Amino acid sequence: MKESSRVFRPTAIGLVQAFRRSACVVPLFLGLLGCWSDGKAQAVAAATQDAARSEQSTNSGDDSTDRDDSTDRERSLLLRIEQLERRLSEIERNMSGEARSEPRPVEAPQTDTDGTSHTRKERVSSADASNVGRTSSSGLPEGLKFDLTVDGYYGYNFNRPIGGINLLRAYDVLSNSFSLNQAALVIERAPNVEKGRRFGMRVDLMFGQATETLQGSPNNEPRPQVYRHLWQAYGTYIFPVGKGLKVDFGKWASSLSYETNYTKDNFNYSRSFYSNFLPSYHFGLRANYALTERLSLEYWLVNGAQQAEDFNGFKSQALLIGYKPHKRIASQFNYYVGREQRDRRPLLNPGFPAVPTQPGLSLDVIRPVPDGRLHIFDTYHAFNVTDKLTLALEADYVIGRVFRHSPPATVWGGVGYLRYQLTPKSAVAGRFEYLAERVAADGSLFSGASQALKEYTLTFDRQLADGLLGRAEYRRDFSNRAFFFTERPGLLKKEQNTLTLGLTWWLSIR
Numbered sequence: 324m325k326e327s328s329r330v331f332r333p334t335a336i337g338l339v340q341a342f343r344r345s346a347c348v349v350p351l352f353l354g355l356l357g358c359w360s361d362g363k364a365q366a367v368a369a370a371t372q373d374a375a376r377s378e379q380s381t382n383s384g385d386d387s388t389d390r391d392d393s394t395d396r397e398r399s400l401l402l403r404i405e406q407l408e409r410r411l412s413e414i415e416r417n418m419s420g421e422a423r424s425e426p427r428p429v430e431a432p433q434t435d436t437d438g439t440s441h442t443r444k445e446r447v448s449s450a451d452a453s454n455v456g457r458t459s460s461s462g463l464p465e466g467l468k469f470d471l472t473v474d475g476y477y478g479y480n481f482n483r484p485i486g487g488i489n490l491l492r493a494y495d496v497l498s499n500s501f502s503l504n505q506a507a508l509v510i511e512r513a514p515n516v517e518k519g520r521r522f523g524m525r526v527d528l529m530f531g532q533a534t535e536t537l538q539g540s541p542n543n544e545p546r547p548q549v550y551r552h553l554w555q556a557y558g559t560y561i562f563p564v565g566k567g568l569k570v571d572f573g574k575w576a577s578s579l580s581y582e583t584n585y586t587k588d589n590f591n592y593s594r595s596f597y598s599n600f601l602p603s604y605h606f607g608l609r610a611n612y613a614l615t616e617r618l619s620l621e622y623w624l625v626n627g628a629q630q631a632e633d634f635n636g637f638k639s640q641a642l643l644i645g646y647k648p649h650k651r652i653a654s655q656f657n658y659y660v661g662r663e664q665r666d667r668r669p670l671l672n673p674g675f676p677a678v679p680t681q682p683g684l685s686l687d688v689i690r691p692v693p694d695g696r697l698h699i700f701d702t703y704h705a706f707n708v709t710d711k712l713t714l715a716l717e718a719d720y721v722i723g724r725v726f727r728h729s730p731p732a733t734v735w736g737g738v739g740y741l742r743y744q745l746t747p748k749s750a751v752a753g754r755f756e757y758l759a760e761r762v763a764a765d766g767s768l769f770s771g772a773s774q775a776l777k778e779y780t781l782t783f784d785r786q787l788a789d790g791l792l793g794r795a796e797y798r799r800d801f802s803n804r805a806f807f808f809t810e811r812p813g814l815l816k817k818e819q820n821t822l823t824l825g826l827t828w829w830l831s832i833r
Contacts, residue, residue, distance in 0.1 A: 463833065466515055466518075468831060469508070470507075470509035472505070472585060473506045473828045473829075474503075474506070474507075474587075475502060476502055476824060476825040476826070478499075478500070478821055478822070478823040479498055480498035480820070481821070481822075482809045482816060482819050483498070483810040484809060484819070485808050485809070485810060486808070487500055488808055489821060490807055491596060491770060493533075493594045494532070494533055494593060495821070503530075504531055505529050505533040507530070507585070508527070508528045509526070511525040513559070514559055514560070514561050516561055521561045522558065523558070526555065526556045527554040528554070529553075533584070534552060537604065538550055538553070538554065539551050540629075543628065543629040545685065546669075549631070554574075555576055555604070556574050557571045557574060558572055558573055559571050568612050570608065571610075571611075573606065577601070579657055579699060580595070580703070580717065581598075581703040584603070586794075586825065586827050587792050590713075590740050590741075590742045590782065591752055591754055591796060592782060592823055593796060595717075595738050596776055597756070600721075600734065601701065602628035602629050602659070607624050607626055608624045609621060609622065609624075610622050616647075617646060619644070620643070621642070621643040621644075622643075623640060624640055625638065625641070627661050628663050634669070635662055635692070636666065637661065640661065641658060642657075642658050652704065652705070652706055653705045654702070654705075657701040659698070660697070662695065663697045664693030665693075666693070667685045667689060668687040669685055691726075695724030696724060698723070699720075700719065700721070701717075701719050702719075703715060704717075711744040712742070713743075714739075715739070715740035716739055717737055720734075721734040723766075723768055724763075726765075729763065729765055731763060732760075732761060732768045734759070736758040737756070739754065739755050740754050741753045741754075748785060749786075752782040752784065757775070758777075760774060770806070772804065774803055775802065775803045777800070778799060778800045778801070780799075781797050783795045790830055791826070793826055793827075794826075795822075795824055795825075797820075797821070797823075799820045800818060800821075801819075804817065
């Protein structure tokens, strides 16, 4: 036991002699300590160099030095060791203070079925509120993002139709022409309750052929030129009610129909008949509330179907139910009702205003005022069967009248979708659709003819690079009556077949 004491409890002179025999041990030990302290590594390195220089000067002495000289060297080394111990103690104190000042991890937010982030706490702590106004790594304010997209195509219709017109197409409208479908800029800053920001906004500016399909038609807009390039523009506020009541005001894309506006977010390049037929946007209020993680409700109060400005004195309404019975299944049930007949005639290509007001506002009223209603029943369901295979189904029934007691015009049918991911960059998709229309004596809802329309589409996707998607698509539209254009005026065919090559670029800045 005494021998062990001598090993583990050396005398000061023995420590000095050991230090002299293995001068590399102390620098190595101090170097390891320096790795533990990011900010103090230079101080330790300097101390180690001083010790090495002192040891070198000590070793350079003559072996015949007497006992007094040896004692002086030992005292010098002991003094140096004491200095190193003080520096190490300071490093340890600094390291302890840094460890105590490390920030606590932030709890990850939960997500509603509609994508709204929330936590169970309704009040925002001062730590979360301090994040308001911070900037991202790109230099933008926290949460602000810009999205750019350019979408173009070349399409060929084998009917070689007069005017190069693809009937009943919403986006790929021209044959044998290089075309710009749309170029868009999206600016958005969504609400973030976790960081103390309950409000947000979004603006979509859009140019190209799709603007004429979506918001350029006087069929539904009193003054289409005012809003033609403004696809979406709305503000959002999340009220502290339960899990959060999300309310939007402005112009926003409709949730009727499974397909959406931007090509890259859909399975196919072209859109279905129902995507073309059902409303694409609305202007007004919408409120969304998640009852549970699987069930959400949404209510709309709007000017009408694709009406940025109302052309009658009636407001339309909608009730939407979102339900997720399983993590791989999402269902949507939508009901929309409104009076969609105008009570004033539009002034197209307005000149000087007739009265002291803005150009284009009409005083030419229609009497009697049409009071018929439009009812839309729309539902769609998505099934992520596997990580590679997705199926979707849509069903619709629409009935409308010009006057309350008029004979109704109807549209009904459905769409089936399939998409399979072949490789991480390649996919194939298919779509089959049936739309039956019955025209009333005083109006039509879609094509202007009573007929049964069908179409099937095959699409091949290839992601050519990050932010660049290429699509090749074959589509066949056919009807039970001669309806589609040919190269001869007045000669119609029951079908049209098209081949389309599309390219879509997009860029996100956050």
